[in-house]
Amino acid sequence: MNDVIARYALTDRAENLSARAEGIAVGLTVGSWTDLPRATQERVEPFRGRIEEIRTVEAIDGHRVRAEIAIRYPMINLTDQIAALLTTVFGKLSMDGEIRLVDLTLPSAYLAQFQGAKFGVRGLRDRLSVYDRPLVMSIFKTCVGQTLDELGMHFREQALGGVDLIKDDEIFFHEAVPPYVRVKRYREEGLRIEQETGRRPRYAVNLTGPVFELKERAKRLQEAGADLFLFNVFTYGLDVMRELTSDRDIQIPFMAHPAFAGALYASERHGIAAHVLLGDLLRMAGADIAIFPSPFGSVKLHRKESAELIARLRAPGPFAKVMPAPSAGIHPGMVPLLMETYGKDVIVNAGGGIHGHPAGATAGGKAFYQAIEAVLRGVPLSEAAASHEELSDALAKWGEVRG
Amino acid sequence: MNDVIARYALTDRAENLSARAEGIAVGLTVGSWTDLPRATQERVEPFRGRIEEIRTVEAIDGHRVRAEIAIRYPMINLTDQIAALLTTVFGKLSMDGEIRLVDLTLPSAYLAQFQGAKFGVRGLRDRLSVYDRPLVMSIFKTCVGQTLDELGMHFREQALGGVDLIKDDEIFFHEAVPPYVRVKRYREEGLRIEQETGRRPRYAVNLTGPVFELKERAKRLQEAGADLFLFNVFTYGLDVMRELTSDRDIQIPFMAHPAFAGALYASERHGIAAHVLLGDLLRMAGADIAIFPSPFGSVKLHRKESAELIARLRAPGPFAKVMPAPSAGIHPGMVPLLMETYGKDVIVNAGGGIHGHPAGATAGGKAFYQAIEAVLRGVPLSEAAASHEELSDALAKWGEVRG
Structure with a gap:
């Protein structure tokens, strides 16, 4: 699949994790989902982000946990600028509390737009x-x-x-x-x-x-x-x-x-x-x-x-x-x-x-x-x-x- | 004085602070000082950074303290690229332990190179x-x-x-x-x-x-x-x-x-x-x-x-x-x-x-x-x-x- 997968380490309340992940997947791709008319939903489907994984790492106190969330971003949303990648996967999100971008998985179709080292x-x-x-x-x-x-x-x-x-x-x-x-x-x-x-x-x-x-x-x-x-x-x-x-x-x-x-x-x-x-x-x-x-x-x-x-x-x-x-x-x-x-x-x-x-x-x-x-x-x-x-x-x- | 002053909040051993500050002031400007011949010292003097302030904020344990260090960087070392400013005042230093750039004081002669907002x-x-x-x-x-x-x-x-x-x-x-x-x-x-x-x-x-x-x-x-x-x-x-x-x-x-x-x-x-x-x-x-x-x-x-x-x-x-x-x-x-x-x-x-x-x-x-x-x-x-x-x-x- 031609998705860029970004993995985040973050702190949140345990019960928030799945809504948080869904918010990232949708908010940083198609903006909204449930409010869209059915026909529009179908057409924007290929642009929509998806949750790849939600994993609790450790409990901090009675409510909050450290967790990792991995999100799939369709590469169709991106251009071949690194600015597009970083703005999408860690733009707004970088300001949203205790969160760190810990990994990127970049598919070969995406990397094919880049040349890498000339030497x-x-x-x-x-x-x-x-x-x-x-x-x-x-x-x-x-x-x-x-x-x-x-x-x-x-x-x-x-x-x-x-x-x-x-x-x-x-x-x-x-x-x-x-x-x-x-x-x-x-x-x-x-x-x-x-x-x-x-x-x-x-x-x-x-x-x-x-x-x-x-x-x-x-x-x-x-x-x-x-x-x-x-x-x-x-x-x-x-x-x-x-x-x-x-x-x-x-x-x-x-x-x-x-x-x-x-x-x-x-x-x-x-x-x-x-x-x-x-x-x-x-x-x-x-x-x-x-x-x-x-x-x-x-x-x-x-x-x-x-x-x-x-x-x-x-x-x-x-x-x-x-x-x-x-x-x-x-x-x-x-x-x-x-x-x-x-x-x-x-x-x-x-x-x-x-x-x-x-x-x-x-x-x-x-x-x-x-x-x-x-x-x-x-x-x-x-x-x-x-x-x-x-x-x-x-x-x-x-x-x-x-x- | 036409110096850019950068202020850092950092953690270090109390007894290291003045050597640390001197290391920043010299290391991020003329590179070395005491090793230089007298004549060279005189000539590179205008390019040398200086300690503006060392202030202990709080003790963490028996040895380490949180402190603020302010360093003067002669603007003659810089060009009018923001890259030159950031590389100098928080380039190598950004990687040197627990340290944060908390303030910049930019003299008017330096700012005169920039236009600011057009509107x-x-x-x-x-x-x-x-x-x-x-x-x-x-x-x-x-x-x-x-x-x-x-x-x-x-x-x-x-x-x-x-x-x-x-x-x-x-x-x-x-x-x-x-x-x-x-x-x-x-x-x-x-x-x-x-x-x-x-x-x-x-x-x-x-x-x-x-x-x-x-x-x-x-x-x-x-x-x-x-x-x-x-x-x-x-x-x-x-x-x-x-x-x-x-x-x-x-x-x-x-x-x-x-x-x-x-x-x-x-x-x-x-x-x-x-x-x-x-x-x-x-x-x-x-x-x-x-x-x-x-x-x-x-x-x-x-x-x-x-x-x-x-x-x-x-x-x-x-x-x-x-x-x-x-x-x-x-x-x-x-x-x-x-x-x-x-x-x-x-x-x-x-x-x-x-x-x-x-x-x-x-x-x-x-x-x-x-x-x-x-x-x-x-x-x-x-x-x-x-x-x-x-x-x-x-x-x-x-x-x-x-x-």
């Missing part, structure tokens, strides 16, 4: 010609207030340790050094580094500016030699990203930043579950790389939520798999746990874990590769550290994190 | 030539699955009671009857009704479609005779609306729908306070009318939050005042309370309170005007009902709500 895990690996290990990404630490030469120097310092990717800070909107200029400069630095080390670091430039100029900006940055885009999808809008990623003239991978997503997923009883927001919806929006808080670091996503999110990013179906970039507080001593949890198809993404290395950012990058190599060879980090100074320094500072 | 309360009244009373708006009940003739008939039935505005259901994305066709048909109905009653009902059409086509769609709908736009600003994006409302070729008021906003404001300890989201940010986005849940009806906003929201929509400053449309569960017996709370500059917005009238939608519209007229004359509803059948029926069904 995904495989396309990204093809671009980098790296197939057999996790990728390492470094984050610019200080961006605003820096001159082009300082930024170029920072790029070089981070890159020399061998990192695959370097991304702008997502808060870098300031344009004293415009993105076109940065792309050109870092490309020059990258080509120089390739001559020295045999590997060219790629730069993810923060795609910013007025919404209605973003397509043109993306194309200009592409012409200037941009490797990847970093995009603040939750402050710009999911459909904005979706329309950028599905533009045939934009042939550059998109890295979705989760900035602002916590305002939507962080509460337990309101908003939207992280695996829906950072998983299902980002896939529809065409993310090639999804950054999200790892369950291990300083800013955490719950372990269970994180596992479900990864499952969504890699779920089989019509879309290319998304490359996960679990972030925040990542350091070399976390590499075994990251690879155990996510396998090889993961981006090890670090800011402080690279820049804060006792011997500097270049050593920081090296320490990550030494850790990855050790894991791939099945050698404990402590053992690898004996013959690798950078890794040894990193472990002395941060230790090794075990699951 | 606002005064412009809207000029368009309708109604100055001395609240406006009444009726909401289409059933939209999807209806033929053009049925929709035209519903429009006429709602309009004949004398309502000023009729809006699409916000979930109406389906285009079997395209918006251009609806605008033309309802305009014809409206002109006919004007000949009959002397008053032309205005139609707020749901502006939908791909993001990068919205400007063209808005202009086409304007050419087709659209009176107002309804816009799902929280599923499309605040900057999308801002760029539409500030387009010089679009000379039509925008009504911002709060669909999906509950996912952001409804939790007490996460997300964004409603008065920031539906007040400050909607003003920046250029809303002429802001729909929000009233504190009285079926889907509620807390009374205090609602009062603060109204204060923001009407706050003096560079922008035209926004017309409030408190909604959900509004019926004629609520009019005295609405007018006592909001004054005359308010839209009385009803769906069920019009369509559910025992004698039908036309009578429903009439009952609202009878209630408004009674309040303006200082006559109790019960007294006015004695000589007004429609009001009498409405009160018999819904009663009168007192504050």
